[in-house]
Amino acid sequence: MDQRDKKPEVAGKPCILCCAITGSVPTKDNNPALPVTVAEQIESSHAAVEAGASIIHAHVRDDAGRPCSDPDRFALLQDGLRRHCPGVIVQFSTGGRSGAGQARGGMLPLRPDMASLAVGSNNFPTRVYENPPELIDWLAAEMRAYEIVPEVEAFDLSHILQAIARHKAGDLFGKLYVQFVMGVKNAMPVDRDVFDTYVRLFEARAPEGNWCAAGVGAGQLTVNEWAIAAGGHTRA
């Protein structure tokens, strides 16, 4: 990106790069390099950190390679990350593709540095991404109990406002951190005007917070560039 595209206050401000090493959707069939065993995930994280990543966003898989929420796998992964990538910020997914209900937060007693948190519901390509208010309350309370900073995954504009309101109400541990997610079919598309609106509203209403942005699928690099140029953080 051209340095002249950046806002003046952006130059020199560090950008936090988050690497989602595995995700919950792809399989070895899609890409044989996808790390699915804990050993593969640790080495993949090691490489990501050497390439500049500060946060590792982690999902675990069962022996068949399917997304799961097994706390034992998360424990092994966290141990490995602490040894191979000292200082990296470990972020566990509590997303709904890896389990249902409170099972999604079963690994939180491991006290990762961060964990993803939904604060609303929306549609996914073939189904509803269900995050009932009660489950959100429970996950947020667990994160407070274990002193875990949530990364709020905002799939729509109201999710950003809900995150700000929950943070103000003392619901969310630590500093507010919201990720704008674009490009999931049936949710918010990759849209420049919407992105600018997100940034403007967030910065006006949560000046002490931080935002990052992720484009899912084909829009990944586009959103990475928008986020970096606008002075935010980003996920790959």
Place this chain on the structure above:
Amino acid sequence: MDQRDKKPEVAGKPCILCCAITGSVPTKDNNPALPVTVAEQIESSHAAVEAGASIIHAHVRDDAGRPCSDPDRFALLQDGLRRHCPGVIVQFSTGGRSGAGQARGGMLPLRPDMASLAVGSNNFPTRVYENPPELIDWLAAEMRAYEIVPEVEAFDLSHILQAIARHKAGDLFGKLYVQFVMGVKNAMPVDRDVFDTYVRLFEARAPEGNWCAAGVGAGQLTVNEWAIAAGGHTRA
């Protein structure tokens, strides 16, 4: 409202008033004047039309006063509206508080003029408002088959974009009509900046369409005033 608050192009443009005579949440305990029988609903609609309403947004109730989707009740109501309120636009709710799955569209063969349509999912005060993509596709197809104009209920920004995309793809019968819904707990709050963003994006991307806005609960009059002043339509 002061005439000077209006945009110049708004003065003289007719505003469509929609009256939601019953809704799905309130009961006679909340307000004894709430019309819940078909006879009460017809008289309530009659009064609304005399007061200026052009659209009647209708839910039906069972004998115990609970929301239901019974096509026979909708048929009786439609007959009564045609007789007592000739020319009024009859809009049936396919909302998720009155039934589940395809039962929500069981009255569409009655060919009302309009029907409400969700195009995404979101949270409600105590649960998820579930509108899976497959159900949306089915409801939209039924509305095309019976030549019913959908009123898209947009509870979040992505719902507006989805409505525009679906209309462009030929999914939605007739002229695009989107209602911005604000004020439902855990969904989009009543928010002036968000309202302005909704109007700006909708008018830029769907100049041939129409938008209306509804504030649920305490924000009702506020959103009515915003919508009228901005040249849109509104629901009470």
